[in-house]
Amino acid sequence: MRNLLRSFTYCTLVLLTASCMQDANEELEVKNYWPEAGITYEIFIQSFYDTDGDGIGDINGVTKKLDHVQELGANAIWFMPLMPSPSYHKYDVTDYKAIHPDYGTMDDFKQMLDEAHKRDIKVVIDMIINHTSDEHPWFQEAKKGRDNPYRDYYVWAQYDTIQDYLDKKVVTLDSDNIRQWHDPGQGDDYYYGFFTGDMPDLNFDNPKVREEIYEIGRYWLAEVGVDGFRLDAAKHIYPDDRAADSHEFWEEFRAEMEKVKPDVYLVGEVYDMKEVVAPYLTGLRALFNFDFHYTLLEAYKKEDGMLLAKKQHDILAFYNGITDDFIDATISSNHDQPRLLNELGKSKDKLKQAIAILMTMPGAPYIYYGEEIGMLGKKPDPNIREPFLWDVAEQDEGRTKWITPAFSTDNTVTPLAIQKEDADSYFNHYKRVIQLRNTHPALAIGSLELPAEKYPKAVMAYQRKTGEQELYVFHNLGKKSVEIPLPQGFDREVYHLKGAKVNGDKIKLPAFSSIVLGK
Structure with a gap:
């Protein structure tokens, strides 16, 4: 059974699930x-x-x-x-x-x-x-002292100039690190590590x-x-x-x-x-x-x-x-x-x-x-x-x-x-x-255009257009089925998900269903 299914073509698989209305014979x-x-x-x-x-x-x-x-x-x-x-x-x-x-x-x-x-x-x-690892050879050298040639590969400051920064607790969108300055345990200088002390930031002014x-x-x-x-x-x-x-x-x-x-x-x-x-x-x-x-x-x-x-x-x-x-x-x-x-x-x-x-x-x-x-x-x-x-x-x-x-x-x-x-x-x-x-x-490279029509709140609707193709896409993000008017000229079903379908001059959109229409 596994080998049989694996040998099916794409369109055959689509027809099995009734998720796409594309003609199986169309290349x-x-x-x-x-x-x-x-x-x-x-x-x-x-x-x-x-x-x-x-x-x-x-x-x-x-x-x-x-x-x-x-x-x-x-x-x-x-x-x-x-x-x-x-x-x-x-x-x-x-x-x-x-x-x-x-x-x-x-x-x-x-x-x-x-x-x-x-x-x-x-x-x-x-x-x-x-940043690098604090085990990177550059940082291992930088820690050796202010005169080391790799010192300026990282960002350093003296303790008495950054006390306010040491005390502040800042939670940013992409880091929950609460201390950006870190003590290498070798004197008054602290190094900057936005994410953690294990990740010292490089100095791009150098x-x-x-x-x-x-x-x-x-x-x-x-x-x-x-x-x-x-x-x-x-x-x-x-x-x-x-x-x-x-x-x-x-x-x-x-x-x-x-x-x-x-x-x-x-x-x-x-x-x-x-x-x-x-x-x-x-x-x-x-x-x-x-x-x-x-x-x-x-x-x-x-x-x-x-x-x-x-x-x-x-x-x-x-x-x-x-x-x-x-x-x-x-x-x-x-x-x-x-x-x-x-x-x-x-x-x-x-x-x-x-x-x-x-x-x-x-x-x-x-x-x-x-x-x-x-x-x-x-x-x-x-x-x-x-x-x-x-x-x-x-x-x-x-x-x-x-x-x-x-x-x-x-x-x-x-x-x-x-x-x-x-x-x-x-x-x-x-x-x-x-x-x-x-x-x-x-769908890949077309423009995104929003409809002038008003649809039920749960419906997402947009058009995708290129010079050669125009498609209308609908998704029902709600828990209840809705019915909406069929947009003029879009009467060809290209794809549908979870029972969405054209019914006369209406589109039926069950809960969490989608449909793509072409001209």
Whole structure:
């Protein structure tokens, strides 16, 4: 039965679930819209697939599972940190030009990169340059004294000039660290570490530091061959009151990287409101849209369909006022937020619709590993990063064991191998909506237009338009079925979810259903 189902074509699978009204005989062109509107799959190697039996995922495991990424329909992979580090998460680097030994070797990485590129899958790596580990050789030298040549690689201040800062307790949007200045235990000087004392911030006023960072970027682009970087903590290169200096740095960084690779992909983590985020776009062409994630959750909570559509429309208009050369990296979850299924009250219907919303909205969507099989997870962070379930436990040779999962277990999550046999599974739903996006230019790269018509509060409605295609999208985020007028000229059902359908001159939208209409 498993082999039979795996041999079904996409359209056959769609017809089995009655989720798409596209003619099964019509040939649709599958396009790769990356980076402008392509789909990126985020992987935490530690939890992905283990090939050497040590319980920790490795790069060879990613190589073995590249076909999974390709089957899902993703165009790129973003790897969470893979450089040597003393922590499990590896956001505190000790060597910027190496692979963590738990994950493998640089040769393993280059082989994986070659295999990914053969499949037309781009590779983006996490670049953590706001800070290093306190075990990094630079910091070990810097601690030796004020005259050490590496002292000025970090930010220092004398005790009596920063007492107010030592005493204050500031909780920011993206860090709950209550003390930013830290005592190395070697005198009156304190060093700055925005996140923790284990992560001392680099001093980007020092030209030597900038050149070190540029050289690291050149190495990964030119010598290793990656396609780009995800820039961690991009907002914190300088303090908030020096935001203009941060903007200037990222413009300089981009210029240096484009000298090596003109089409380098740079996506930044700037966690704030759009007015703060937008100025970074001149340096970092892509920025994560955290508002998308949180507004989507708020829309479900309030059963307010247009909340997200209006928010997204406003953000895109605002960004276009800064530059028309930007990429809106939309997310429904990532490694820092509780798993989406938990956020949605473990509702299968809501999760499926949420992904249909993500894939029919503008932007370049990111998928966090495991979301496609409905993995679960809540804070603390390690439990949001639990092992991927490839098969039932007794047959899952590659399942990692570095942590005992508290949320994603065989009792709570159906493994991928089983989901592949189920036409109604999360995995096959993800494949369908990704395929829908990749075969309809309007959904990938079209404009976002909001309707003049008024619909029931729970209904989200928007049009997506390109010169060659025009689609109308409706989602009912409410618990009750609603019926709305069929918009004039849109009488062709392209896709529907959970029983949404055209009925004469009306559209019937059951709870948590969606429909895409064409002309």
